[in-house]
Structures are given as C-alpha cells and as structure tokens.
Amino acid sequence: MRPFVASLSLLLGMTLTALPATQEPASVPTEQSFVPGSHIVRFKTRSFELDEFAEAIRGGKSATEVARIVADMEAAVRSDQVRFVHDVEALGGRVAEQWWIINGACVHGIADAQVGALAALEGVEVVEPNKLHYAINNTARNATHHNAVTANTRVNGLGQVVTGTGLSVAVIDTGIDALFQATGKPNPAFYPGANQANATGGGIQGSRVKAVFDASGNGTEDFHGHGSHVAGSVASDHASYRGMAPNAWIVGIRITGAGASGSASSAALVSAWQTVAAQRTAHNIKVANNSFSGSPSLTDSIQMALDNTAFTADILACCAAGNFGADTTSSQNTWNGLAVGSINKTTLAISSFSALGPLDGPVARTFPDITAVGASVVSVLIESTAGASSSGTSMASPMAAGGGALVRHAVPAITALQAKAVMLNSTKHTQTARNSYGLGVLDCDGAVQLALSGQYYTLRMSSGTRVVSRNFSFGTTASRRLTATWMHPAGATFDNVDLRVYNGATLVASDLNTLSSYEKVEFTATANVTYRLELTWVGTAVRPTLDVAIAGLSDTPPTLPSLSARSPSQSTNGSGALITLTGVFDRIDRVNLGATQITNFTAVNATTLTFNLPNPTVIGAAIPISVTNTTGTSNALSIRIDGTHPARITAPPFTVRPTPFNVSLIGDAGWDVLLMLSPSNLPSNLPGIVSLGIADNFTSLFVLGATTLNPSGFGTYPFFFPTTVSAGQYHFQALHYNPANLVLPFEASNVSSTTLF
Structure with a gap:
C-alpha cells in the first residue's frame, strides 16, 4: 500500500478533493523553475x-x-x-x-x-x-456537453460499439494508480465495469492499463493523483465518473520527480514523447495526452518532440491550453495536435482560468484549438473508488483525447491528421472569436458520425502545384462545414494554406488564417449546386509535398461524367469566348480541350458547365473536348478553334528608353507577321496592296521585322527604343500573311500605340 494522497500541490494550478468540493486553478508558480x-x-x-x-x-x-x-x-x-x-x-x-x-x-x-x-x-x-513544468467527470459525457454517451452506442465497420476498444491512449503525467491499496492491481476504475474481478481488460492484471513507463527515473506509480485523474477522464469505466472512451487502453508514462512531486523536467517530457513514438506499434498508441505547462515556442525541445511524434508516429496529441487566461507564456504550442481550453459544465461559458489567444511569442497563432469541460470534472482519485472533483485545462484536455480515441476506434484506418480535421469540423457552440473557444466545443458523437460516414480524406499538394481544387455538391440545402488541417516537421518553419469555396466565380466562404495549422468555413449550400473547394499553399514551400486532411466531404468516387452538347461549336484563338457544356457532371476536376487542361470554371452544376475559352495549343481544326473527374473521362465532342483575322497586336501603353519589351501578336497558325512602326497615326494606302492606319501615306514608316506565329497562332516580337529616339507617342501595326499562299491585299492588324518617355 502507498501513502494516501488526497490533494495535488497548488503548484499544479488545480485541486483534487474527494467529492463534492471543487476549486479553480491557483496562481502561476513563482519559484525557480x-x-x-x-x-x-x-x-x-x-x-x-x-x-x-x-x-x-x-x-x-x-x-x-x-x-x-x-x-x-x-x-x-x-x-x-x-x-x-x-x-x-x-x-x-x-x-x-x-x-x-x-x-x-x-x-x-x-x-x-x-x-x-x-x-x-x-x-x-x-x-x-x-x-520544470507543472500540471495545469461524468456530466461532460451527456448530449449537452460532449455526447460520448451517444457516441458509445455507435457501431464501427468491425461490428464493435465505439468505446475505444483495441487502441491505447498514452497519458504523459504523474503516473497511473496501478498499485491500488493492498490489491497490487490498478485502480478499479480501470477495469471493465470498474470491477477488479473482471480481468478481461487486456492489460496489467487484467485491467485496461496496458503498460506503464518511467520517463523521469522515479518509477511509474502515481503518488500524486493528477495522472490518474486525467487517465480516468479518458477511459474510466466507473459508473459515477466514466471516461469518454471507457474501453480504451491506457499507457501511463510518468514524467514527474520523486514521491508525490507535481513537476516534470523538460528532459522527462522529451523522453516521454520519444517513448510514445517508440511504443506506438507495440501498444497500438493512437492518441496521447499531456496536461502540463510548456512553451509556446515551436523550437522548444518539448514542442519539437511533440510535433515529431505526431508527424512521424501518427499520434493525435492533445495538450492542456493553460490555466492563466491571456498569459500564455507557459502554454504548449501543440501545433501538430490539439490545444484544449476549458468551458464550464452548466453554462458552456469559457472558464475564468482557461487560456486565451493569441498565443504568446513570434508565432501568435489563434489559441486554443478546441474546448471541452474542464471545470468541476469528476474522475479517478488514487487509492479510492470515491472519485474526485477538479478544475483546470488539465481536465479538459483528456476529454478531447478520449474523443480522439473514439474517432480512431470508429474508423481504425483514420490517421491522426484526419481525426484532427474531423474533430475540428464537428464542434458545436462555435464562436467567431477563436481566441477563446478555438473552433468550438468538442462533440464526440458528431465527430464519430462524421468519421463513420466517410466524410474526410487527405490530398497531397506539391511545391510545383500550389493550388488544388475539387468540385462538390450536396443533395439537400443545409448549412455545411469544411475543415482543412496539416502538420509540419518539427522546427521554426510552418506552412500556410488558404481555404476558399466558390460557386462558379463567386466566392462563397473563405478562411485565410496565416497563423494556424487549420482552416474552417461554414456556409449554406444549395441542393445540387456544384461548388468548388480551392486550397492554396501560400508563401515559400519549405518541403516538396504537403498532406492536407479535409473533413466535411466524402472521397467516394463520383459518377462518370458525360457530354451531350457544347455551344458554340466554333470560336477563335484569344477570344476568351464563354463555352457552355451540357451533360452529366459530378465533381468535375477539369475540362480537356485537346492537350489543354482547364480547371477554372465560371459556373458548374449537375447538368451545365461553363468556362472561358483559353488559348489552345493547336488551332485550325476540330479539337476534342471532354471532362474528367476522379472516376474517369467523359465521351468527347469537338469544337473548332480558328485563327484570328485580322491579326491583333498589343504593345505596352508606356515604356522608357532603352527598356526592352515585347509586342504580343495573335493571328493564324504558321502565318507570318511583319511588324511596322511610325510616329504618325495618319493612314497610308496603296490600292490593292495594303491599307494601313499609320505612317502618313508612307512618309514615316519603319519596318521592324517579321516573325512566324506558333501552332496556336501566337507570337511576340522583342523591341526597345534606343536612347537617341525622341520621346513621344509611337504606333505599331503589322501585316498578317500566309507565306505559303500570298494573297493581296495584305491583311493589316489593328494599331497599338505606346508613349515613350
């Protein structure tokens, strides 16, 4: 038997007492840390x-x-x-x-x-x-709060009730009550039905404590109480204080000093995260919780260990946001995980102590990420079956960790990145002020339902393809949410992705937060209207690829598209004409115009798609046109694209001597263009040969040279004005002719003027 410990040090910023008393967190520790x-x-x-x-x-x-x-x-x-x-x-x-x-x-x-x-x-x-770092329930399970009660009735694809079966949640804390009183067994709350006689838990002595590890050199047992209370909020099966995932395993990792110490060193925390990564496969650890203080710096060693563990070991990391309101100097950044703030049970209002963003430091990101009940939480009390009530973001974080365990049990193949997106997309009591509630209040059942419905997937962006779009539609008109989230390799650099939703060319919703690892939008989607999700990888790409998880959309294959008509059936290069396609369209990714791929549409719905004609690679013949989605490519129709007659030229409106510039030319494929220049915009006419709009009856005409237009009918002519040329207005015009079949009179282009300084 161990010494009975009924309260935690005030240095933790929380208090544990036997029911029913509660206290809110105390002040920030002042001694040398x-x-x-x-x-x-x-x-x-x-x-x-x-x-x-x-x-x-x-x-x-x-x-x-x-x-x-x-x-x-x-x-x-x-x-x-x-x-x-x-x-x-x-x-x-x-x-x-x-x-x-x-x-x-x-x-x-x-x-x-x-x-x-x-x-x-x-x-x-x-x-x-x-x-040194310091540690910073039953009602929270109901529908008013996190609704784990309903989530625990859902059934996954394996026929299992969603309670966390078969996966472990690592609790990085003061240890676990694994030597309860004189029994030599874990606390009864960690047994099925809170009954030590039921040895079917699959862990130590038949409990659901899967394993315990020592990261500080001070053993594995919890003489303090904080770790056992946290673990109970995740996975207790006691009827009076059941956790969010009551059938999950617990892997306890002690990080604190000797005896009943409530402090942990940075070194112990780094070692603990390394233990989580190393034991990921052996104990099927999919979620980890740490309810201790830390650093908001991305280059702090603890944060680097956390981020690397989440990124490389596929761990959903949950951390307490902190207990000191707007003072977040000791809050953990938790960039690759979830920083969890606290709400009160009765009002769902932010707890008076809960951390408020923006996060301290150079990366002043929105903070926290999500909120959960952290005030007056009842959970495990060491050496007792009575339970204890406590308050702090320490108590809120394991609620989210337990919710994460449910999501990852609901769909065992779901990744930590996808689970984070699903949880953030499913929150309730959402607020516009993200620096208090984050993206909203944890909703376990909403997240489990979203995961079970398959409304999530991961796409890969690349440094060469910085904009990715995807079309989607819904069968009913309703409010919809979409969330994108991503991770970064540990260190000071991080990625920024913008999320936009369009209806044709109209922006419907956007989230352009530059300082977070996620974006979320909410909008009313009209039934059977095709919208476009657009993700933009902003700024300098610090790595070749970036995986982004999307929640709120399914990755189920769309219907194979088909085409029945196109209008008009003929156009010219450079016209930008509006083309209308009719057919069956489901999440169209692109239009194929010969070898040209078109991804920006002016409008699209289930039966009609419109786009502005781009410049094709080849003209002068019927070009096949089709549409493609992830299922495949439609049948092909054709559209004829001819050259522009008369040719069009474009010179810059202003230029400075002797700065080089290009005169742009649009005409017919393989035709030649003879470019001319004059200071006069008075016409010149040679009957039957040529009629120009410049050169004052050929008295001031300068022939610059000829060029051949490419297969798409485009070309450029490089030019600059020497410093000896006087300032003023000059006028360009070109003759456009087929060198293989000269026809008189010559075709003359428009006149394009530039002012020379």
Whole structure:
C-alpha cells in the first residue's frame, strides 16, 4: 500500500478533493523553475532522419520491425554523440539522455558558468535550461456537453460499439494508480465495469492499463493523483465518473520527480514523447495526452518532440491550453495536435482560468484549438473508488483525447491528421472569436458520425502545384462545414494554406488564417449546386509535398461524367469566348480541350458547365473536348478553334528608353507577321496592296521585322527604343500573311500605340 494522497500541490494550478468540493486553478508558480546544473542540448546535424521510422508506422510494419528501426536510431545517436559525450565529461558533466525523436541530449552537472563552454562544443546548435513544468467527470459525457454517451452506442465497420476498444491512449503525467491499496492491481476504475474481478481488460492484471513507463527515473506509480485523474477522464469505466472512451487502453508514462512531486523536467517530457513514438506499434498508441505547462515556442525541445511524434508516429496529441487566461507564456504550442481550453459544465461559458489567444511569442497563432469541460470534472482519485472533483485545462484536455480515441476506434484506418480535421469540423457552440473557444466545443458523437460516414480524406499538394481544387455538391440545402488541417516537421518553419469555396466565380466562404495549422468555413449550400473547394499553399514551400486532411466531404468516387452538347461549336484563338457544356457532371476536376487542361470554371452544376475559352495549343481544326473527374473521362465532342483575322497586336501603353519589351501578336497558325512602326497615326494606302492606319501615306514608316506565329497562332516580337529616339507617342501595326499562299491585299492588324518617355 502507498501513502494516501488526497490533494495535488497548488503548484499544479488545480485541486483534487474527494467529492463534492471543487476549486479553480491557483496562481502561476513563482519559484525557480529549472533543474540545477541540467541543460538540454540540440545539435546541428546527425547521420539519420526519421523517414524510415515514419514510413514503418504509416505502412503498418510489425512491432518487431519498428523496434529494430528504433534500436538502429538509438545506436546511431550514440555513435553521433561519442565526441560530445567525451567533451561533456571533460567539462565535469555527464550526458544523461540521448534522443532520436529530436536531435538532442540532456546534460547534467554543468554549472551556469560553464554553459558558454557547453554551447561552444563542436556540433552544438542550441543549449536550453532543463525547465520544470507543472500540471495545469461524468456530466461532460451527456448530449449537452460532449455526447460520448451517444457516441458509445455507435457501431464501427468491425461490428464493435465505439468505446475505444483495441487502441491505447498514452497519458504523459504523474503516473497511473496501478498499485491500488493492498490489491497490487490498478485502480478499479480501470477495469471493465470498474470491477477488479473482471480481468478481461487486456492489460496489467487484467485491467485496461496496458503498460506503464518511467520517463523521469522515479518509477511509474502515481503518488500524486493528477495522472490518474486525467487517465480516468479518458477511459474510466466507473459508473459515477466514466471516461469518454471507457474501453480504451491506457499507457501511463510518468514524467514527474520523486514521491508525490507535481513537476516534470523538460528532459522527462522529451523522453516521454520519444517513448510514445517508440511504443506506438507495440501498444497500438493512437492518441496521447499531456496536461502540463510548456512553451509556446515551436523550437522548444518539448514542442519539437511533440510535433515529431505526431508527424512521424501518427499520434493525435492533445495538450492542456493553460490555466492563466491571456498569459500564455507557459502554454504548449501543440501545433501538430490539439490545444484544449476549458468551458464550464452548466453554462458552456469559457472558464475564468482557461487560456486565451493569441498565443504568446513570434508565432501568435489563434489559441486554443478546441474546448471541452474542464471545470468541476469528476474522475479517478488514487487509492479510492470515491472519485474526485477538479478544475483546470488539465481536465479538459483528456476529454478531447478520449474523443480522439473514439474517432480512431470508429474508423481504425483514420490517421491522426484526419481525426484532427474531423474533430475540428464537428464542434458545436462555435464562436467567431477563436481566441477563446478555438473552433468550438468538442462533440464526440458528431465527430464519430462524421468519421463513420466517410466524410474526410487527405490530398497531397506539391511545391510545383500550389493550388488544388475539387468540385462538390450536396443533395439537400443545409448549412455545411469544411475543415482543412496539416502538420509540419518539427522546427521554426510552418506552412500556410488558404481555404476558399466558390460557386462558379463567386466566392462563397473563405478562411485565410496565416497563423494556424487549420482552416474552417461554414456556409449554406444549395441542393445540387456544384461548388468548388480551392486550397492554396501560400508563401515559400519549405518541403516538396504537403498532406492536407479535409473533413466535411466524402472521397467516394463520383459518377462518370458525360457530354451531350457544347455551344458554340466554333470560336477563335484569344477570344476568351464563354463555352457552355451540357451533360452529366459530378465533381468535375477539369475540362480537356485537346492537350489543354482547364480547371477554372465560371459556373458548374449537375447538368451545365461553363468556362472561358483559353488559348489552345493547336488551332485550325476540330479539337476534342471532354471532362474528367476522379472516376474517369467523359465521351468527347469537338469544337473548332480558328485563327484570328485580322491579326491583333498589343504593345505596352508606356515604356522608357532603352527598356526592352515585347509586342504580343495573335493571328493564324504558321502565318507570318511583319511588324511596322511610325510616329504618325495618319493612314497610308496603296490600292490593292495594303491599307494601313499609320505612317502618313508612307512618309514615316519603319519596318521592324517579321516573325512566324506558333501552332496556336501566337507570337511576340522583342523591341526597345534606343536612347537617341525622341520621346513621344509611337504606333505599331503589322501585316498578317500566309507565306505559303500570298494573297493581296495584305491583311493589316489593328494599331497599338505606346508613349515613350
């Protein structure tokens, strides 16, 4: 039996008491929050990346294969850091931890006066103090709040009731009550039916505690209480304080100091996230929760470990947003996961303590991402079956983690990125002020239903294709939501994607937030009208590809399109004529005009599609026209595109000597154009030969030269005015003729004038 611990330190910013008393979070800790003589070091380079590990996770490789890859990375880390270990020992310190989830290590025994020498060691990029971090239910399950009650009645494709069966949620915290009183077993709340005699849980001693790990060197047991309370909100099966996913496994990872300590070092948190990644396959960890303080900086070692774990190990990471209102200096950024704020149970109002955005620091992103009940939450009390009530965003975050477990149980193949999009798209009590509620209040049943309906998918953007569009329609008129979300490899750089929805050329809705990992729109969609979703990868692409998860739309194949008519059947190059197609259109991706692909439509619905004619690659013949969606390509009709007669030329309206410029030419394929110039716009006429609008009866005509138009009937003529030419207005005109069949009089183009400065 362990000493009974009935309350958490006030340093946690929350209080646990046996029912019914509750308290809100206390003030920010004021004591020195560093481990003396301990530092985290990150390095400039290393001999490996995490790609093989990530591919193994996403490819469903065995636990044995993943363990081999992890062992290889651990060996590579030791090899890479041999010189560093020697140099640290020469300074009188020792290397306590060597990580692969980030390119770093933890060093003990280095006094403040030696930090400069540590930073100057070969290969060192950054030295951080090893900071200390602090931890920051039953009613919340009902329809008024997160509706896990209804979600727990849904059935997935395997015929299982959606309760989290078969997957693990990692709880990075003060440990788990795995040695309950004199039983030597986990707390009854972690057994099926909260009954220790029911040993069908599949974990330790037949419970649902799948495994426990020590990330701090202080054991795995929870002498404090915070971790067990958090784990209970995820997966307790006690009738009085059941968790969101009562059949999920719990993997407890203790990060706190000795005894009943409520603080954790940065090094312990990095090690914990590495443990989550390493154990991802062995214990089927799909969600992780950490309800501790941290840093808003993307380059903080903890945040880099979190982001890399989410990105490479396919983990839905949930973190408490923080308990100090607008002061988010100790909030975790959680870019690749979900930062969870707190609401009150009775009013759904934001809790007085809940973090408010924008997030502190250079990346002042909207914050938090989502909200859940975090005030007066009842959950597990260590060494007791009575339960305890507590308040804090620490209590809100596991609600979201449990909701994530339900989504990932509902559809076992859904990725962490897709689950995040589904959860953000399904929120209720949405507000325009995202810096309080985030994108809204967690709705477990809404998210589970959206996942079960298949209303999500992932598309891949590339640095060469920065704009991706997709057409869609709905069978009924209703309010609709679409959410896009993405992740980034750990570090200071991040991606920005804009989301727009169009009805033809009309913008219906948009979200252009530059400082977040998601966009969300809500709009009223009219039945059977085809809309276009457009995603734009904005700014400098920091990597070759970007995966974006979309929630609110299905990726089920559309109906094969067909064409019945086109109007007009003939046009000219460069006209930009409006072309109307009639047929059957379902989520059309493009129109194929010969070799030219058209993706911007002026309007499209189930039976009609219109677009402005672009410049084709070949003219002078019937060009096949068809439409394509993800199912296939329609039958082809034809449209004839002829050359422009008379030819058209375009010169810039203004130019400066001697700046070069191009005169643009549009005419017929393979025809020649003879370009001429004059300071006079008075006409010239040679009967039966040529009639011009310039040159004052040929008294001031300059023949510049000829060029042949390309197969689409286009060309350019480069030109510049020498500095010796006087300023003023000059006039261009061209003769347009077929060199293989000269016909008089010559065809003359329009006159295009430019003012020379």
